[in-house]
Amino acid sequence: MTLMELYELVEADEELEGVGVDNTTVVIRCPGNGLKTKVAISSLEDMGWDTLRDILVGNREPQILRHMTRVVGYYANVSNFNPSKIGELKDRVMGDYAVDGSLSSPGSREARLKAVEALA
Numbered sequence: 001m002t003l004m005e006l007y008e009l010v011e012a013d014e015e016l017e018g019v020g021v022d023n024t025t026v027v028i029r030c031p032g033n034g035l036k037t038k039v040a041i042s043s044l045e046d047m048g049w050d051t052l053r054d055i056l057v058g059n060r061e062p063q064i065l066r067h068m069t070r071v072v073g074y075y076a077n078v079s080n081f082n083p084s085k086i087g088e089l090k091d092r093v094m095g096d097y098a099v100d101g102s103l104s105s106p107g108s109r110e111a112r113l114k115a116v117e118a119l120a
Helices: 005-013 040-047 049-054 083-093 104-118
Strands: 017-021 025-030 035-040 068-070 075-077
Touching: 005 017, 005 025, 005 040, 005 049, 035 040, 035 049
Parallel strands: none
Antiparallel strands: 017 025, 025 035, 068 075
């Protein structure tokens, strides 16, 4: 799926609304349940709309297709991390690094930690 196709599908869906886009991610919100999801643009080609929509509206657990993070000053693919670096990432997830506070709720922190633990 391309970014333009995603835009059109989200616009046509009554349960979803686009919140923002930058060079690497798209943020989509489901006002009905308050779920806000960041989708890596690079992962769009790997996922079909039905699967993505189920994740966006909360009918399915998210799956990490590619997980990039900035731990030591540069972005790296988490699949290349050794156990020590994954431990450091877990420690950092426990902190609150959100700029606008959108990820600061305890439930969001638990979800991020659960996602990181799935990498180990």
